[in-house]
Amino acid sequence: MTASGSPAAAMSVFRYDALPGRIIFGNGSSRAELRAELERLGARRVLVIATGQEAGRAGELVADLDDLVAGTFTEVRPHVPIDVAGRGCEAARRHGADALLSVGGGSTTGTAKAIALETGLPIVAIPTTYAGSEVTPVWGRTEGARKTTGRDLVVLPRVVIYDPELTVSLPAAVTGPSAMNAIAHCVEAFYAPGANPITSLLAAEGIRALASGVRLAVREPDNLEGREQTLYGAWLAGSAFASAGSGLHHKICHALGGAYDLPHAETHTIVLPHVVAFNAPAIPAELARIGAALGVEDAARGLQELGSELGAPAALRDVGLGPERLDDAVAVVAEKDFSDNPRPVSEGALRGLLDAAVNGRAAIAGSLR
Ligand code: NAD
Numbered sequence: 001m002t003a004s005g006s007p008a009a010a011m012s013v014f015r016y017d018a019l020p021g022r023i024i025f026g027n028g029s030s031r032a033e034l035r036a037e038l039e040r041l042g043a044r045r046v047l048v049i050a051t052g053q054e055a056g057r058a059g060e061l062v063a064d065l066d067d068l069v070a071g072t073f074t075e076v077r078p079h080v081p082i083d084v085a086g087r088g089c090e091a092a093r094r095h096g097a098d099a100l101l102s103v104g105g106g107s108t109t110g111t112a113k114a115i116a117l118e119t120g121l122p123i124v125a126i127p128t129t130y131a132g133s134e135v136t137p138v139w140g141r142t143e144g145a146r147k148t149t150g151r152d153l154v155v156l157p158r159v160v161i162y163d164p165e166l167t168v169s170l171p172a173a174v175t176g177p178s179a180m181n182a183i184a185h186c187v188e189a190f191y192a193p194g195a196n197p198i199t200s201l202l203a204a205e206g207i208r209a210l211a212s213g214v215r216l217a218v219r220e221p222d223n224l225e226g227r228e229q230t231l232y233g234a235w236l237a238g239s240a241f242a243s244a245g246s247g248l249h250h251k252i253c254h255a256l257g258g259a260y261d262l263p264h265a266e267t268h269t270i271v272l273p274h275v276v277a278f279n280a281p282a283i284p285a286e287l288a289r290i291g292a293a294l295g296v297e298d299a300a301r302g303l304q305e306l307g308s309e310l311g312a313p314a315a316l317r318d319v320g321l322g323p324e325r326l327d328d329a330v331a332v333v334a335e336k337d338f339s340d341n342p343r344p345v346s347e348g349a350l351r352g353l354l355d356a357a358v359n360g361r362a363a364i365a366g367s368l369r
Contacts, residue, residue, distance in 0.1 A: 014196035019242055021135060022159045023235065027224055030061055030126050030163035034101075037159045038068050041122055043099035045070035047092050049112045050103045052076075054128065057166070058103035061126070071095035076104065076111045078264065079142040079257070085114035092119050099124065102157075105178070106131030106264070113139040113155035125157035128167055130178040130210070130230055131265070132185055132238025134160045147258040162235055164227035172218045175230070176310030177265035179214035182234045183207055183303070184249055184268045185241035186293075187276060190286040192247040193340045200289065202240040207293035209233030211306060218310050248345065249275040251336040252353075256321065259332045266319050269312045273304035273363035274356045280365035282343035287365070300363040315360025322358070329354050 024033050038046060046065070050058035052074045062069050073091045077084050092100070092115055102112035103126045110133060112123045117139050125134035137156040140149040170178070186203035189195060213229025220226060246254075252275065253267045277300035280287055287299050296302030304314070313319050321329060330351050338345040352368045355361075 011197070015194070016196050016198050017243060019135070019137065019156060019239075020153075020158075021156060023135075023162065024159070025162040025232065025235070027163065027165045027228070030161050030166060033161055034061060034124075034126075035065055035068070037124060037161065038065070038099065038101070041099055041124065041158060043068060043122075043124075045096050045098045046101050046124075047095055047097035047099070047115075047121075048072040048101045048103065049076065049088070049108055049115070050074055051108060054104045054108065057128070057169075058101075061103060062101070069101075070097055073111075076108050078107045079147055080107070080110045080114045080140055082141050082143045084111065085118070085141055088115040089118045092121060097121060102126065102134075103128065105129035106133040109133040109157070110140055112157075114141055116155045117152060120154055123155070123157040124159045124161070126161045126163065126166065127231075127234070129170060129174065130167075130182045130234035130237075132182050132234050132241060135235060135238040136242035138242070142258070145258060145261075147254065149254070160235075162231050164224055164231045167217075167227050167231055168222055168224070170221070172221060172311060174265070175217050175221070176214060176307070176312045177263075177269045179210050179217070179230050179234070180269035180272065180303075180307055180310070180312060181265040182237035183210050183306075184253075184272045185237040186210070186233075187272060187290055187299075187303075188247040188249050189237075189240035189244035190290060191279065191283050191342050192241075192244040194243055194245040196244070199240045199244040200286075202236045203244075204289055204293045206233045206236035206240060207290060210237065211294050214310060248279065248338055248341045251338065252333050255333045255336055256316070256329060259329070260321050260325070262316070262320050266313050267316070269307045270314060270316055270319070270360070271357050273300045273307070274353050274368070276300040276303060277356075277363040277365050278349065278353050278368040279341070279343050298365055300365045304363045316354075316358045317360070323355075326351070326355060326358055329358070
């Protein structure tokens with residue numbers, strides 16, 4: 001019995017590795033705080049990393065930091081091709097960089113991480129999408145059609161500056177799927193191998209903030225309240241994912257994205273409701289918490305309806321994976337190890353799940369065998 005007289009709830013043994021990192025959050029913070037944060041790190045020769053498209057925005061942010069900026073690297077590509085990572089390391093050496101400043105989405109953060117992995121340079125990250133990579137120690141690199149990922153604390157940004165104002169320019173077509181990608185981090189944090197009560201807490205609040213924020217952000221892109229809530233949720237999502245690890249959903253998206261060069265966030269948006277529908281019978285309590293955070297009875301259907309409300313694609317066949325490649329896709333995904341999923345995953349189960357995602361069928365909890 002507890003001191004209040006109620007029986008204590010049974011709690012099984014769990015491990016929680018708290019990750020280091022300093023977070024600055026708020027509108028205008030990127031402009032107001034960047035110099036102080038770079039100086040705090042002792043940075044004198046910063047290499048700025050941004051896509052060609054975002055280079056102007058990054059340039060504006062560092063316009064008054066001439067004394068600290070050594071150069072800019074703009075060869076960012078999705079999924080960090082190995083040759084891009086090599087050229088990034090070369091740029092860091094050429095400029096004598098002592099720190100990396102990434103300004104952009106997950107692809108940009110990923111490029112900074114690939115450079116940090118080889119050089120050990122500290123990263124200051126200013127994310128401009130909702131991918132969440134900036135608070136994880138996970139890096140990824142692609143060679144040929146094969147993406148390799150790993151964990152290393154050296155790639156975890158030392159400082160993250162979350163400035164919702166920087167996400168106002170994200171078009172609705174990127175905003176919706178990017179937030180759904182973050183919701184996927186939260187959903188899997190409930191049952192991934194490292195899940196624990198703390199990651200579940202982060203994930204539940206993350207889903208709540210993302211679901212309410214992204215509706216507003218898509219409806220009224222300039223409304224800072226929507227952008228704040230969505231970016232706050234993205235931070236929580238990345239944090240939950242960083243500790244809990246990835247499960248069935250992330251493994252499927254990773255395999256399909258690498259094999260068929262599918263758009264990352266859209267693939268997550270489409271696949272997630274079907275994974276939830278499949279896992280539903282094995283995780284009733286977690287599903288109830290996910291549904292409550294979304295404000296719906298049925299989490300699988302709720303996630304699919306949210307995706308369509310945001311105008312996101314609903315079928316993999318509409319983003320580059322047609323039914324004619326279903327057999328091949330099943331074989332590609334089946335190479336992954338799903339032994340830690342809460343429900344056993346047979347090849348037949350994968351086929352049913354992928355068939356539903358490829359054709360955009362309704363996600364119905366428990367309907368997938
Ligand atoms: P992205 O970084 O490729 O950005 C998508 C598009 O949005 C790009 O064209 C970019 O230039 C544009 N963009 C970015 N910010 C913008 C802004 N504020 N306004 C207008 N346009 C903007 O896509 P993403 O979804 O952010 O990241 C996907 C990548 O991140 C994938 O490679 C994925 O594997 C990786 N990722 C890694 C982790 C991790 O923990 N390592 C977590 C999540 C995602």
